[in-house]
Amino acid sequence: MLFFGKNNKTPLGIYIHVPFCRSKCAYCDFYSVTDKDPRAMDAYTEAVCSHIKEAGSLAPNYLVDTVYFGGGTPSFFGAEGMAQILSVIRKHFDVARTAEITFEANPDSVSDRLLRRLRSEGFTRVSLGIQCDNDEILKKIGRPHSYDQAVKAVQRIRKAGFKNLSVDLMYGLPSQDLESWQATVENVITLNPDHISCYGLKLEEGTPMHQYREYYTLADDDMQADMYLSAIEILRKHGFRQYEISNFCRKGQVSRHNLKYWTGGEYLGFGPDASSDFAGRRFSIVRDLRAYIDGIRTGGQVLREVQEIPNRERAAEFLMMRLRLVSGLDPEIYQQKFMLDFSPMEKVLSRCKDQGLAQKTYDGRWHLTPEGFLVSNTILSDLLIAQEKSQTITKR
Amino acid sequence: MTDLSKIRNFSIIAHIDHGKSTLADRLLEQCNAVDNRSNAQQILDSMELEQERGITIKATAAQLNYTASDGEVYALNLIDTPGHVDFNYEVSRSLAACEGALLVVDASQGVEAQTLANTYLAIDAGLEVLPVINKIDLPSARPQEVKAEVEDIIGIPAEDSPEISAKNGINIPAVLEMIVKEVPPPKGDRDAPLQALIFDSQYDPYRGVIVYTRVKEGTVRAGTDIKMMATGAVYKVVEVGTMSPGGLVPREALGAGEVGYITASIKSVADTQVGDTITTVEKGAAAPLPGYRPVQPMVYSGIYPADGAKYQDLREALEKLQLNDASLSYEPESSIALGFGFRCGFLGLLHMEIIQERLEREYNLDLITTAPNVVYRITKNDGTVLMVDNPLDYPDPMDIQLAEEPFVKISLFAPQEYVGNIMDLATSRRGEFKNMDYLDANRVELHYEMPLNEIIYDFFDALKSRTRGYGSLDYELLGYRPSKLVKLDILLNGDIVDALSFILFAENAYPRARKICEKLKENIPRAQFEIPVQAAIGGKIIARETIKALRKDVLAKCYGGDITRKKKLLEKQKEGKKRMRTFGTVSVPSEAFMAVLKLDED
Numbered sequence: 001m002l003f004f005g006k007n008n009k010t011p012l013g014i015y016i017h018v019p020f021c022r023s024k025c026a027y028c029d030f031y032s033v034t035d036k037d038p039r040a041m042d043a044y045t046e047a048v049c050s051h052i053k054e055a056g057s058l059a060p061n062y063l064v065d066t067v068y069f070g071g072g073t074p075s076f077f078g079a080e081g082m083a084q085i086l087s088v089i090r091k092h093f094d095v096a097r098t099a100e101i102t103f104e105a106n107p108d109s110v111s112d113r114l115l116r117r118l119r120s121e122g123f124t125r126v127s128l129g130i131q132c133d134n135d136e137i138l139k140k141i142g143r144p145h146s147y148d149q150a151v152k153a154v155q156r157i158r159k160a161g162f163k164n165l166s167v168d169l170m171y172g173l174p175s176q177d178l179e180s181w182q183a184t185v186e187n188v189i190t191l192n193p194d195h196i197s198c199y200g201l202k203l204e205e206g207t208p209m210h211q212y213r214e215y216y217t218l219a220d221d222d223m224q225a226d227m228y229l230s231a232i233e234i235l236r237k238h239g240f241r242q243y244e245i246s247n248f249c250r251k252g253q254v255s256r257h258n259l260k261y262w263t264g265g266e267y268l269g270f271g272p273d274a275s276s277d278f279a280g281r282r283f284s285i286v287r288d289l290r291a292y293i294d295g296i297r298t299g300g301q302v303l304r305e306v307q308e309i310p311n312r313e314r315a316a317e318f319l320m321m322r323l324r325l326v327s328g329l330d331p332e333i334y335q336q337k338f339m340l341d342f343s344p345m346e347k348v349l350s351r352c353k354d355q356g357l358a359q360k361t362y363d364g365r366w367h368l369t370p371e372g373f374l375v376s377n378t379i380l381s382d383l384l385i386a387q388e389k390s391q392t393i394t395k396r
Numbered sequence: 397m398t399d400l401s402k403i404r405n406f407s408i409i410a411h412i413d414h415g416k417s418t419l420a421d422r423l424l425e426q427c428n429a430v431d432n433r434s435n436a437q438q439i440l441d442s443m444e445l446e447q448e449r450g451i452t453i454k455a456t457a458a459q460l461n462y463t464a465s466d467g468e469v470y471a472l473n474l475i476d477t478p479g480h481v482d483f484n485y486e487v488s489r490s491l492a493a494c495e496g497a498l499l500v501v502d503a504s505q506g507v508e509a510q511t512l513a514n515t516y517l518a519i520d521a522g523l524e525v526l527p528v529i530n531k532i533d534l535p536s537a538r539p540q541e542v543k544a545e546v547e548d549i550i551g552i553p554a555e556d557s558p559e560i561s562a563k564n565g566i567n568i569p570a571v572l573e574m575i576v577k578e579v580p581p582p583k584g585d586r587d588a589p590l591q592a593l594i595f596d597s598q599y600d601p602y603r604g605v606i607v608y609t610r611v612k613e614g615t616v617r618a619g620t621d622i623k624m625m626a627t628g629a630v631y632k633v634v635e636v637g638t639m640s641p642g643g644l645v646p647r648e649a650l651g652a653g654e655v656g657y658i659t660a661s662i663k664s665v666a667d668t669q670v671g672d673t674i675t676t677v678e679k680g681a682a683a684p685l686p687g688y689r690p691v692q693p694m695v696y697s698g699i700y701p702a703d704g705a706k707y708q709d710l711r712e713a714l715e716k717l718q719l720n721d722a723s724l725s726y727e728p729e730s731s732i733a734l735g736f737g738f739r740c741g742f743l744g745l746l747h748m749e750i751i752q753e754r755l756e757r758e759y760n761l762d763l764i765t766t767a768p769n770v771v772y773r774i775t776k777n778d779g780t781v782l783m784v785d786n787p788l789d790y791p792d793p794m795d796i797q798l799a800e801e802p803f804v805k806i807s808l809f810a811p812q813e814y815v816g817n818i819m820d821l822a823t824s825r826r827g828e829f830k831n832m833d834y835l836d837a838n839r840v841e842l843h844y845e846m847p848l849n850e851i852i853y854d855f856f857d858a859l860k861s862r863t864r865g866y867g868s869l870d871y872e873l874l875g876y877r878p879s880k881l882v883k884l885d886i887l888l889n890g891d892i893v894d895a896l897s898f899i900l901f902a903e904n905a906y907p908r909a910r911k912i913c914e915k916l917k918e919n920i921p922r923a924q925f926e927i928p929v930q931a932a933i934g935g936k937i938i939a940r941e942t943i944k945a946l947r948k949d950v951l952a953k954c955y956g957g958d959i960t961r962k963k964k965l966l967e968k969q970k971e972g973k974k975r976m977r978t979f980g981t982v983s984v985p986s987e988a989f990m991a992v993l994k995l996d997e998d
Contacts, residue, residue: 015956070955199952224949246952261955275957284957305960313963320962325953328454355924376948381969 009063009094012278013260016048016085017271017287018072022108026142027170029204031273031287032072032249034363044289045081048270049088055268056092059278062266064095066257068102079117086121100124100164100256107153110146115160125164125255126157127197132173133184139207140174140216154191166195171227173201174216181227194247196240198231200224225374232370243287245324245373262321264314266272282307298385312387319383324375328367339393340379344386353381397588397615404579405488405610405655409518410500411508411868415530419500419562419571420476422642425462426568427472454597456653457608459564459638459645459995464576471638472575473655475595476566477514483743484872485689486596486723489671491653492687493595496524496579498571499546499585502557502911503529506545507835509868512994515550517626522994526578527554528571531560549835571878584652587663589681590614590622592650592658592674597665603634604984605662607975608643609674610655610683616780617649621677622660625684629667631660647984661807666721669929680979691723693741694802694873695748695768695787695852698895700737701757702762702986703973707736714738714761717751724751733895733979737874742768764977767993772850773800773876786889787897790883793934797932801901805830808859809841809910810867817862818842825850826901845874847901853993882907887930887937896992909939912992919988922946927982 007058020041023033033040067089069082082103089095097141103118110128130150136148138355150167157165158312166187171181188196201218203210219227232242244262247255248258251373259300267278272292275284283306286292297301315338322329352358357372357379368376410416435807455506460472472829477483477490482529497518501511520524539559546554552772558570616622620633637646638656650656662668669691671685690874701710713725725741742748748768755761773789784790806827808818816831819842822829827844834840859867882905886896900908909931916929920943927937927943950995976983 200948200950202952221948222944228948238767245950245954261959267956269956273957275959277956277959282960284960305809307960317959317963320966321954321959353922357924372556375946375949377951377966377969378924378946381966381973384966384970385973 011065011260011265012059012093013053013063013066013068013265013267013276014089014093015073015257015267015276016067016069016082017268017269017274017285018069018074018077018082019044019272020077021071021073022076022106022144023073023142024208025052026140026209027204027207029199029207030072033289041081043293044271047293048321051270051296051302052085052088052273053092055270056089056270059093059268062094064089064093064099066100066102066260070104072104073106073305074103075110075114076110079114079121082104082123083117083121087122091364095353100253102127102166102257104129105153105157106143106145107150109318110153110156112156112160115156115162119160119162124162125166126162126329127166127168127195127255128153128157128189128193129168131168131170132176133187134176134180135171137176138340141170151191154193162368164195166197166249166255167191167193168197168199170199170201171231172224176216176219178223178226178230182230182234185231189235189238189240194237194251195247196255197247198228198235199246200228209322210389226363228374229370241326242370243326245376256274258264262324264321281314311338312359314338316384316387319345319387320380322370323380323383325367326367328361328365330363330365332364335393340387341391341393344390345383348379348382348386397647397649398654400584400653401580401581403471403653404470404496404575405473405582406474406496406498406575406579407477407494407499407515407518408498409477409487409511410530411502411505411510412515414500414502414505414508415513415562415696416500416785417476419498419528419530419560419568420474420561421851422568423472423474423563423572424458425798426459427462451649454952457639458641459655462572462576462988463707465573466576470576471654472572473497473638475655483747484513484517485486485710486670486745487514488687489593489595491521491523492517492685493593494521494523494574495582496526498575499525499527499550500562501527501542503531503539503547504534506538506542507549508837509807509841509870510842512550512809513807513870515552522572524579525550525552525576526574527552527557527716528574529559530562532559533564533566544924545836556845557689560933573587574577582653584611584613586651586653587893588613588681590616590620590674590676590679591685592616592669593685594624594670594672594674596670597668598723600659600664603659605659605665605668607660607662607668607674608639608655609656611649611650611652611660613647613652613681614650616658616669616674616676621829622674623677623680624657624667624669624672625675626669626688626690627679629662629930631662634659634661635750647719650870651671653731665719666686667879669670669722673714682823691725693723693725693771694848695742695743695770695867696733697740697742697748697768698734698737698766698786699740699752700731700734700764700766700895701822702764704735706761710761710763711737711757713755713761715742716759717754721751723747729788731788731895733893734977738979741785745856761947762986764895764989765993766989767898768852771804772881774798775800787899788881788894790897790899799879799881801879801881803845803874803877804848804851804871805874806844806846806869807841808844808869809835809839810859810863810869812838812840814863814867815840815842818859821855821858821862822846823841825855847877847879848873849900882933884912885930885932886912887932888916888979888984889927890930891980891982892932893979895989906938909987913939916988917941917943918983919991920982923982926982 021034023243101123104127106129133147135146235248239250242248243254270279273287274288283303285302286304309368334342349358358368360366457475461706461809462472475490477487530538553812560567574915585603591613592611594609598606600606618633623630635646636650638645638964671688675681701714718724723743729739730736776795777797822844828844830843832842858950867953880902883899884893913929926945929941930937931939969989
């Protein structure tokens with residue numbers, strides 16, 4: 001049993017969206033600007049800080065156990081701003097001493113100075129975007145660094161004292177074949193990270209890569225599937241346990257922050273385009289830096305979408321998110337939590353089991369197999385159709 | 397009752413788009429029968445679909461009171477006719493109710509396929525045919541040449557034909573004067589036994605069926621006990637009267653020579669078939685008027701609700717449509733693949749399209765239709781003869797002694813430069829060339845005999861696209877001829893999908909089968925397992941494609957901001973799946989059915 005702080009407060013994750021990058025990568029559709037004006041960064045820092053201050057008073061009964069600076073490129077934004085924001089979080093929220101505090105970094109913007117500063121501020125975890133070990137491919141997808149820089153970055157991060165390092169990799173990149181991807185995974189394992197995320201390339205609308213898609217040689221779905229399955233196999237051999245569709249770790253060093261998304265935990269997001277799920281409502285902030293800063297300054301509106309999620313939809317989210325996890329879901333918990341009958345879903349999952357896409361553990365939990373993860377959208381849409389029919393359980 | 401000498405019964409015939417309905421409107425306006433501002437659209441084409449497609453689907457009639465230059469008031473009965481080959485029989489009955497016909501010819505396009513076809517129908521009915529040259533306001537109008545064409549090709553005098561523009565109201569009185577002078581007044585004895593021709597009927601929820609009729613002999617009035625001579629149905633007349641564009645005008649009686657309506661609390665248009673003769677129960681006519689033919693659907697297709705739960709709605713919609721359209725036939729059928737639906741019979745392809753569109757539009761139904769087919773005549777080894785209108789009823793090939801399919805005589809018209817294209821098209825559709833006539837230096841008429849099956853689906857569209865829209869066609873049924881037929885079955889994952897089975901000419905089977913398999917492969921989404929798509933004749937597989945198993949459909953990243961997006965994505969996928977039909981384990985979207993129907997488009 002986890003013990004959340006002395007007063008039994010509700011755990012809370014805090015996400016800070018840092019929307020600054022040196023340059024835009026060709027595949028990326030996250031919100032960020034490549035504005036190098038220090039005044040924009042200062043104005044952003046100021047806005048996020050006052051936003052946090054305002055929100056802190058609304059969450060007195062929460063204990064912050066994870067903080068995550070994502071982006072964008074937080075390391076490019078710099079240590080000063082992050083340190084300032086973290087100190088404001090600590091001031092206005094109750095942050096656990098054992099909190100996981102992560103920042104995302106790119107190999108071209110992690111100086112020893114930055115790392116030392118952030119370590120001393122209490123950051124515990126770094127998520128480094130390596131993506132690939134082939135400089136030509138890195139160039140093709142618009143990454144502003146080489147693999148050599150990534151190797152050096154890992155050394156610096158360790159030297160600065162970070163015990164928890166995660167690296168991001170991508171498969172299905174232009175001109176990447178199965179063998180070169182397998183070699184990439186093997187290579188990156190030798191850097192000895194604690195956590196690896198492997199993402200299949202997806203062409204997102206509005207990105208340069210989507211626009212110029214016919215000029216790239218890209219893996220088809222079958223190839224991506226083979227790449228995915230072989231990565232799972234290689235990582236397993238080297239002691240990396242898969243715990244989510246795209247995430248692997250050693251010795252239980254899961255991303256505690258990200259786990260909140262998959263297990264229905266509460267989190268508050270700050271900064272443009274950040275999302276929150278807090279006190280029963282899901283809301284997100286405008287996807288525009290200027291509008292965010294102005295909104296905060298003038299006490300105006302910065303939210304773009306607020307949703308109250310009804311019970312049955314929460315139940316659907318439960319299915320959707322839990323089945324991303326290797327630990328899967330417990331039908332008993334589903335029924336107790338949402339008072340809905342699980343049997344329609346049981347039928348769908350049994351069929352998936354026959355097709356080798358799902359498994360049921362001895363204690364009754366359902367989880368997808370790697371092949372099942374690969375077609376999880378199809379399985380989930382079947383489950384959601386079934387879920388519409390699930391009856392409300394009435395207490396006797 | 398109007399004196400016979402003061403009655404003129406006429407209809408207007410034309411090729412599609414030559415301005416028939418516009419002229420009808422002008423005539424009505426000229427006689428102050430309607431306020432020309434009240435309805436800018438064509439008055440007789442009241443159905444939304446008619447106005448949109450610019451064609452007349454149901455016949456209608458109106459009486460115009462015209463004060464002619466001789467100072468006398470004449471009752472001009474205009475009977476509008478449907479303008480498509482599918483409705484040839486209905487046209488012939490409308491014409492049988494008249495003594496004259498205005499032949500509207502477009503001053504720039506000249507004589508076209510249906511100009512000829514309709515003129516022949518009118519001449520066969522013994523009508524005085526009076527050409528009218530329309531659209532003279534067009535810059536490309538060539539009225540003198542077109543008149544010469546009418547005289548040369550059709551062989552009726554046109555020198556003095558009025559040159560008009562129905563659209564702009566030019567020279568309309570000349571047309572009315574011509575009707576009075578040239579159309580013969582009707583004949584008939586108002587004291588003779590009653591013979592009234594039914595040329596149309598319409599269902600009215602308050603009065604029952606309104607029968608539109610031309611009294612040939614005798615007199616009918618309220619209270620008369622009448623009998624439909626073909627169907628044998630007996631009723632007591634509630635009301636008789638004439639049709640004004642503003643509505644029905646009750647009269648004391650309708651006598652020989654007059655055109656009007658009868659109501660008699662008739663519950664179904666099935667009792668009032670077009671072409672039937674109404675007589676009195678007592679002292680009735682000895683024989684009916686000639687020319688009656690029971691309704692004979694030419695094309696059949698299965699119609700199913702896309703959402704199986706809408707079966708009752710579809711049934712009610714068909715019932716309502718049939719109230720007004722005795723030529724629509726339907727009976728329940730069930731398909732393993734599509735569930736419960738109806739086998740519907742239509743007069744032709746246009747009729748089928750109209751019914752489908754009305755079901756979808758007026759009754760808001762999503763439909764899945766199966767490939768249309770004709771009625772095949774199968775003689776089995778034991779001598780029994782089957783009329784097969786549903787592929788599911790096609791007997792085992794081993795039991796078949798003789799298979800026959802209906803053939804038609806088809807006339808194709810086009811400018812000479814497209815002759816090659818037309819010949820290619822006709823040959824590819826098993827057309828047997830008969831002859832070719834030059835209508836003038838530039839235009840030709842080609843005659844072919846071909847199976848009806850080859851023209852029921854998209855022949856008209858194919859003709860239009862190969863002649864840049866200039867081609868036109870007309871056809872008439874020749875009868876049954878022996879043919880090499882096979883039933884092609886489609887199998888998904890090893891199971892026959894009955895709704896995709898159809899009957900076709902044996903030599904077309906291989907290329908057809910291959911194409912269908914390809915189309916299905918394109919249109920059926922990959923599933924979590926491999927799906928073989930096969931085409932078979934009897935038990936023999938003649939084509940195969942494989943839909944590979946779906947290997948990747950996953951959202952690699954799903955963090956805080958992605959959850960809402962992912963939910964929307966899955967919601968969309970879920971709704972898409974719900975619209976699909978499940979056959980065993982294979983889900984097939986309705987687009988796949990449509991794609992199979994549209995095989996020839998590329």
